Every structure is written in C-alpha cells, then in structure tokens.
Amino acid sequence: MANVANAQAAPLPPLTGAMLAIGAVSVSFATFMNVLDSSIANVAIPTIAGDLGVSANQGTWVITSFAVSNAIAIPLTGWLSQRFGQVRLFITSTILFVLASFLCGAAQSIEMLIAFRVLQGAVAGPMIPMSQSLLLASFPKAKAGTAMAVWSVTTLVAPVVGPILGGWISDNYSWPWIFYINVPLGLLAAYSTWTIYRSRETATKKLPVDTVGLSLLVLWIAALQIMLDKGRELDWFNSGQIIALAVIAVVGLVFFLIWERNEKHPIVDLSLFRNRNFTGSVIALSLGYGAFFGTVVILPLWLQTQIAYTATLAGLAMAPVGLFAIIFAPIVGRNLHRVDARKVATCGFLIFALVLFMRSQFTSGVDRWAVMLPAYIQGFAMAMFFTPLSMLMLSGLKPEQIPAASGLSNFVRVLCGGFGSSITTTAWDSRSALHHTQLMEHANAYNPIYTDSLNNLQQLGLSSDQTNAMFERTLSIQASTLGANDIFYFSSMMFLVLIIAIWSTKPIHGKHAAMDAGGAH
Incomplete structure (x- = not known):
C-alpha cells in the first residue's frame, strides 16, 4: 500500500462501466460479510452455547459483544479515514476482520469466543461507513439513490443468507465454520477492492485523536x-x-x-444533530433497527428451544425476509427521487408493525407457513427501510460532513442493535417467568381441566413424575410463547410511534432529492 498514488484533494470523477460494477460489487461484498456475521450466529447460539457448556441466554453475549464493540469503533472512522485514507482504512479493516474471524472459529471457551468477537466487532467498525463513502464517490451525483440501493441490498441479502447458512453449518458441520467462511470471502473482497480503488485514495492529514x-x-x-x-x-x-x-x-x-x-x-460530532433531517432519520433508523434486531434474535431462539426446530429449519423460516427486499430495494432506490421519501419510509414502518403484530399472535402449535408468511411480508418493509431514511439523513449536509454523519448514524444504529438484543432477551425471560407464574396459579386440584389432563396422561401409562414433568414442559412452552408474543407486540407498537420521527424531517422529494442526495459525497 506504500506505492499508492498521491492522495488527491480534488473530488474524483465517478467510475463508469465495468469498473463501476466491479467496484460496487467488491465494496458491497465486504459489507455483506460484515452484516452476515451479525446474523449468521443468531440461529447457532443454542449449538454454540451447548458445545461450550453455557446457557442459551449466556450465548447471546456472542451477538451483543460484537455489536457493542462494533458501535464503539465506528466513531473512530472519521479520524482514521482522514489519517490513513479511506481506501487503506477499508482494506486494512477487512483484512483484520478476516483474522479476527479465524480466531473466533478457533476459540475453545465462551470467554475466548466473546473476547475474539469483541476484537472482530472493533476492527469491523470502519467497514460499513467506508463502504457507503466509497460507493457514493463511485456513482454520479444524480444516481446517489442507486448507490444507496446497491449498499442496502447487501445489508438485506446478508440477513437472508446468514440464518440459512448458520443453521446448515451448525447442523451438518460444526459452529466454528460460521466464522471460518469469512476467510476466503474477506480476502477476495480485499483484493478486488484494492484492485479498483487503489488509485482513488482520499487525501490524508494528521489530526489529534x-x-x-x-x-x-x-x-x-x-x-x-x-x-x-x-x-x-x-x-x-x-x-x-x-x-x-x-x-x-x-x-x-x-x-x-x-x-x-x-x-x-x-470523536463524535454532536453538532450534526442540529440538522433536523439527520436527527429525525437517525432516531427512526436506529430505534427501528434496535426493535427489528431484537426480535430477529429471539425468534430463532424461541423456534429452537421451545418449538423443537433444528437450526437449519429456524434459518429457513427466517430466510424469506430478504426475498422481496432484494427485488424491491433497487426499485425503491431508482424511483426515490419521484416521491416523498418520508412516505416510503412510513409505508415500511407500517409493514414492520403489521409483521410484528402477526408474530404476536403465534401459538405453540404454529405451523411453518404461519411462521414464514410474516417473513415474506417483512421483505417489503426492509426494501423501504434503509434507503429512504439514509437519503433523508444525508440531505442538506455539506460534503465534508458526510463521513462523520455516516459514522455517527451507523454508530447509533449498531449500538441500538446491541442494546435491542440485550433488552429483548432480558424482557423475554422476565415476561416468560411472569406468564409461568400466572399459568401455575390455575394448576390446582380445584381446576377440572388440570385434573382431567393429569388423569388422562396417567391412564396412558405415565407415572406421576412423568406426568408432572410433561405438564411442566408444556407450561414452560406456553409461558415462553406468551413472553415472546409480548415482545413482538411491543415492538409493533414501537414502529408505529417512530413514524412521528420520520415526519419530523423536511421533504426531499422531486429534483431536490437528487440534488441533496447527490451532495452526499
């Protein structure tokens, strides 16, 4: 990297033709790998926890440790990019991510795994903000919406592939391979990005940290x-x-x-929050992502620990979330300048609320189609989530503010994702315990339904201990399901409330959307 051409102070012209296509794919591929690692471990948590001798709830530290360290590292992106250049930073971060992934796979205890996940999240911090900056600089200003759509697709495909891949690897191989697969993917992304962008290094300057x-x-x-x-x-x-x-x-x-x-x-430019569009968009995007990510964590846990799904089946049940997202995200990006971005984002949040309300009606006897249907519908919401809010967030900012704004928004979003995971798993446990206590109040000799059920089981040849054990298991499943329903319902209401934040922003539709978004580099 020492032979990189001198950093250029003047804005570089956008890429064209095959160079644009390869560059966009290369940068997006690294983002894909980063987001993939946020979701691939979700369905593997019970397997990892069992193999390392801890509870499934303790296993969720594997998810939150990555999210929190990632969030802490993101604000450093602005300083690091100015000190070393955006291209060097992006590629170095990608290579270090590959190394940390290998160490995660080689971990022999939950403490080692959490420590390496902290390292992995920290070195991954600059990857997503830098991918946005490089993509916006690669496309013509008038096609900033398309650039954001390309970036959004990678963040949508990864949650689809992650659960399927994580479940399949956990069931058919061993959980370390969910981290080892990053090695070839990361090296390929780093090489192809360096090939395209090495002559497009940004200007560097020394700044105090x-x-x-x-x-x-x-x-x-x-x-x-x-x-x-x-x-x-x-x-x-x-x-x-x-x-x-x-x-x-x-x-x-x-x-x-x-x-x-x-x-x-x-380290964090709080003055950005003086911009109305930035503040409203960051609130809606971050809190919405926290609610979404929290439910994405507990859904596979509930399916595997209570409904007896395998990791593969849990991954397949969650996979449809990206089907329509992948199809419609580019369409939304290309046509966003024609409509009010606030209306598009509002439609997305209404669909999120509907999906989570549907999940709040799940029962312990839910069939696979009922589990998958909300995931299909959620794809539409995902297509209308990142792109319009990102466009609203960046509108009205000066070009030199974009890296800091991207870093700060991603910091808050990832942080809310980590907190959302912890809060939802804690709340799920608390609500499940409450429902268990309430259900147990009806399990007494004066309840004919309870006594008849026990008698029927004993007539089938079960002993008193076996009958009580079966009843306790059934009660725990019901309590856990009701607890999960509470989380889904609250998250549904949260998306409705967050629509207020969307409409606190100023409109950027029409030709002004293209101008504002184009100024995003």
Missing part, C-alpha cells in the same frame, strides 16, 4: 451493556454491582456529552 472522548465512550457503553446483560442474573437493582454499573453509565454519558460539545476534534 480525542482520547478523552473515546475513553468516556468506551466507559459508559461498556457499563451499560454489562448492566443490561447481567441485570437478570444479578436481580437488577437489588444488586450493588448493577447499581454501580448504572451510575457509571449515566455519569460517563453526561461527561461524554459535555466533553464532546466543547472538544475541537470530537
């Missing part, structure tokens, strides 16, 4: 994440440790905000 801001960021996010993950285990605020973590998180956040407002070179 906000070490205080970064330290405060790590402190409050780590404290909050540990509190969310350990709260259930330590009985929440009845634990001195949880209280201490909560205090550290709150105080750390307050000092972080104060410091960043007055820092000359902040």
Whole structure:
C-alpha cells in the first residue's frame, strides 16, 4: 500500500462501466460479510452455547459483544479515514476482520469466543461507513439513490443468507465454520477492492485523536451493556454491582456529552444533530433497527428451544425476509427521487408493525407457513427501510460532513442493535417467568381441566413424575410463547410511534432529492 498514488484533494470523477460494477460489487461484498456475521450466529447460539457448556441466554453475549464493540469503533472512522485514507482504512479493516474471524472459529471457551468477537466487532467498525463513502464517490451525483440501493441490498441479502447458512453449518458441520467462511470471502473482497480503488485514495492529514472522548465512550457503553446483560442474573437493582454499573453509565454519558460539545476534534460530532433531517432519520433508523434486531434474535431462539426446530429449519423460516427486499430495494432506490421519501419510509414502518403484530399472535402449535408468511411480508418493509431514511439523513449536509454523519448514524444504529438484543432477551425471560407464574396459579386440584389432563396422561401409562414433568414442559412452552408474543407486540407498537420521527424531517422529494442526495459525497 506504500506505492499508492498521491492522495488527491480534488473530488474524483465517478467510475463508469465495468469498473463501476466491479467496484460496487467488491465494496458491497465486504459489507455483506460484515452484516452476515451479525446474523449468521443468531440461529447457532443454542449449538454454540451447548458445545461450550453455557446457557442459551449466556450465548447471546456472542451477538451483543460484537455489536457493542462494533458501535464503539465506528466513531473512530472519521479520524482514521482522514489519517490513513479511506481506501487503506477499508482494506486494512477487512483484512483484520478476516483474522479476527479465524480466531473466533478457533476459540475453545465462551470467554475466548466473546473476547475474539469483541476484537472482530472493533476492527469491523470502519467497514460499513467506508463502504457507503466509497460507493457514493463511485456513482454520479444524480444516481446517489442507486448507490444507496446497491449498499442496502447487501445489508438485506446478508440477513437472508446468514440464518440459512448458520443453521446448515451448525447442523451438518460444526459452529466454528460460521466464522471460518469469512476467510476466503474477506480476502477476495480485499483484493478486488484494492484492485479498483487503489488509485482513488482520499487525501490524508494528521489530526489529534480525542482520547478523552473515546475513553468516556468506551466507559459508559461498556457499563451499560454489562448492566443490561447481567441485570437478570444479578436481580437488577437489588444488586450493588448493577447499581454501580448504572451510575457509571449515566455519569460517563453526561461527561461524554459535555466533553464532546466543547472538544475541537470530537470523536463524535454532536453538532450534526442540529440538522433536523439527520436527527429525525437517525432516531427512526436506529430505534427501528434496535426493535427489528431484537426480535430477529429471539425468534430463532424461541423456534429452537421451545418449538423443537433444528437450526437449519429456524434459518429457513427466517430466510424469506430478504426475498422481496432484494427485488424491491433497487426499485425503491431508482424511483426515490419521484416521491416523498418520508412516505416510503412510513409505508415500511407500517409493514414492520403489521409483521410484528402477526408474530404476536403465534401459538405453540404454529405451523411453518404461519411462521414464514410474516417473513415474506417483512421483505417489503426492509426494501423501504434503509434507503429512504439514509437519503433523508444525508440531505442538506455539506460534503465534508458526510463521513462523520455516516459514522455517527451507523454508530447509533449498531449500538441500538446491541442494546435491542440485550433488552429483548432480558424482557423475554422476565415476561416468560411472569406468564409461568400466572399459568401455575390455575394448576390446582380445584381446576377440572388440570385434573382431567393429569388423569388422562396417567391412564396412558405415565407415572406421576412423568406426568408432572410433561405438564411442566408444556407450561414452560406456553409461558415462553406468551413472553415472546409480548415482545413482538411491543415492538409493533414501537414502529408505529417512530413514524412521528420520520415526519419530523423536511421533504426531499422531486429534483431536490437528487440534488441533496447527490451532495452526499
């Protein structure tokens, strides 16, 4: 990389023809790999947890550790890209991601796996923001919507392939291979990207790094994440440790905000939130992603631990989410300049609300078609999720603000995804326990349905202990299902409320959409 041509200060012309196609595919491929690793482990959590001797709930740390470290690293993207150049940063990040993936596959304990997932998330931080920047610089300004659609498709395909691939590998090989497959994919993406973009390196300059801001960021996010993950285990605020973590998180956040407002070179540019479109879009996109990602985590867990799905079947049940997304995302991107982006995003959120409401009606006897139908419908919502909100978010910003804006929005989105995963799994456990207690209140000698059921089982030849064990298992499945229903229903309502954030932005439809989006580089 030392032989890269001198960084150019003037804006580079867009790519054309085969170079544009190969460049877009190469950059998107690395993004695909990154997002794939966020979803591929979801259906494999029970397998990983069982193999490493921990509970499925403890296994979810494999997901949240990646998300949180990834979120912490993203704000560094702006400083790193100016210090080393966007192309060098993107390729270095991709190669380090390959190495971290290999280490994850080689982990021999849950502690080692979580540590390597933290490393993997950290080095992956710049990949998604840089992929957006490189894609926007590759396309003509008038086709910024198409560039964002290409980027969005990769983030939509990965959640489709991830569960299927993760489930199939877990059932037919061994879970380490869900990480090992990143090695050839990552090396191919790094090589092809370097081939196309090595002569398009951006200008570099030395800037001081906000070490205080970064330290405060790590402190409050780590404290909050540990509190969310350990709260259930330590009985929440009845634990001195949880209280201490909560205090550290709150105080750390307050000092972080104060410091960043007055820092000359902040790790997070909070001034971006003065832009109405940026603020409204980031709120809708991030909280919506948190609700979506949380339900994506608990759905395969529920299917495997309660409904007796294999990892492969759970992956196939979730796979249709990307079918219509892949088809319609490019169409949405190409035609977004013709309509009000807020209307498109609102349609997406309404469909998300419908899908989650349908899932809130699941029962323990749900058939496979009933599980898959909402996933098919959700594809339409995904196609109208990332692209219009990304366009709204970037509209009105100056070209030099785009890298920081992309980094900050992805930071908040990924952080909300990690928090959403922890909150939903904790809430699911809590609601399931509540429903279990409520159902047990009806299991007494004065309830004829209960006594008749026990008598019928004993007449089939089951002993008293076997009957009680079967009843307890049935009760646990029902309680867990009702708990999951509560999470899906709340998430459905959340998407409806977030429509308010969408309409707090200013419209960018028509020719102004193309101009604003085009200014995104």
